[in-house]
Amino acid sequence: MEERPKALLLKFPGTNCDSETARALEAAGFVAEVLPISRANETVLEAAHLVVFSGGFSYGDYVMAGRLAQLEAERKLGDSLMRFRDNGGYLLGICNGFQILTKLGFLPRGSLINNTSGRFICRWAGLKREVSGNPFLKGLPESFELPVAHAEGRFIAPDGDAQDYLGRGLVALTYTSDINGSSSAIAGLADETGRVLGLMPHPERFLWASNHYDPDWRGDGSEWGWGYMMFKSIHDTIAAEIAGHSP
Numbered sequence: 001m002e003e004r005p006k007a008l009l010l011k012f013p014g015t016n017c018d019s020e021t022a023r024a025l026e027a028a029g030f031v032a033e034v035l036p037i038s039r040a041n042e043t044v045l046e047a048a049h050l051v052v053f054s055g056g057f058s059y060g061d062y063v064m065a066g067r068l069a070q071l072e073a074e075r076k077l078g079d080s081l082m083r084f085r086d087n088g089g090y091l092l093g094i095c096n097g098f099q100i101l102t103k104l105g106f107l108p109r110g111s112l113i114n115n116t117s118g119r120f121i122c123r124w125a126g127l128k129r130e131v132s133g134n135p136f137l138k139g140l141p142e143s144f145e146l147p148v149a150h151a152e153g154r155f156i157a158p159d160g161d162a163q164d165y166l167g168r169g170l171v172a173l174t175y176t177s178d179i180n181g182s183s184s185a186i187a188g189l190a191d192e193t194g195r196v197l198g199l200m201p202h203p204e205r206f207l208w209a210s211n212h213y214d215p216d217w218r219g220d221g222s223e224w225g226w227g228y229m230m231f232k233s234i235h236d237t238i239a240a241e242i243a244g245h246s247p
Contacts, residue, residue: 005238007032008048010040012069015056015096017204024204025052028231029239037072042080049238050090051081053097055149055202065112065152066099073104081106088241090234091196092136095150098188098198106196107189108170110157116181120151124213125201126176127187131169134190136197139233143176144226145212146201153200155182155189162186173199203227 007030011018022032035044045051058069073081081104085091093101099112115121125148129137157165162183165171173188180200188199205211206227209218224232 002239003242004029004031005049005235005242006030006047007050007052008044009034009052009054010073011036011054012056012058012072014058014060015054017055017094017202020207021052021054021094021204024207024227024231025050025235027207028228028235030231030235037069037076040073040076042077042083045077045080045084045089048084048089049242050092050234051084053091053093053100055095055097055204058096058100061096061152066096066103069096069100070103073100085191085193085195089195090135090238092234093196093198094204095148095153095200095202098200099152101196101198102189106191107198108157108165108191109161110155110183110189112152112200113154113156114152115150115154115179120149121153121179122149123147123179125179125187127201128174128176130166130171130174131190134172134194134197135237136190136230136234137172139229139236140226145206146203146226147205148179148201149205150180150200153182154180155186155200157183157186165189168192172197173201203230 007025009018018034025032124145129142172190174185175187190197206225
């Protein structure tokens with residue numbers, strides 16, 4: 001029997017998208033485990049292929065989004081997340097998880113702050129895939145949609161850095177319209193290894209075609225949404241690596 005890729009979802013007090021993200025990962029073929037950060041250590045990371053920081057409001061976002069989760073992850077795991085990545089593991093941060101990965105230093109320098117509207121937004125967002133070979137995104141078309149739900153989703157970078165990230169292939173996704181004021185319309189970032197991805201949209205909320213507001217959105221009869229294709233992309237990449245050949 002072939003080994004199934006293992007996804008470990010680190011849960012912080014206040015995160016609330018763990019179950020639906022685990023369900024999406026399992027639909028794509030992963031074995032998924034939700035683990036409270038209080039039980040996390042380097043040993044549990046060694047058994048995983050993908051570590052996921054789910055969306056929600058870790059510690060209520062009382063200080064700033066993701067800040068307390070960053071401190072607790074550093075306290076519990078130290079440098080082991082970096083070693084996990086360097087040893088071939090993958091990291092995914094969705095919404096609040098994107099904020100956490102940014103604060104942990106896994107993604108290009110910048111911050112996620114309040115939307116320019118000053119309000120929480122919950123809507124569908126048009127997205128453009130800016131890179132072709134990213135293992136999380138290679139199964140997706142150049143343009144697609146995912147739901148967003150955030151109050152602190154505006155990515156800002158030091159002057160000139162956002163365009164530099166675009167030129168270096170570190171911007172994974174951009175919005176097709178200005179929904180929150182992000183620098184260069186950035187919706188998702190990757191690191192230079194391609195093994196870390198952070199994005200504000202919620203792929204786990206578009207698992208099934210029936211999740212879309214238009215019942216005929218694809219027109220080909222497929223039961224799967226674009227979120228499923230994102231999880232399937234990284235699953236297939238890891239499965240190929242486990243099998244010992246390039247995806």
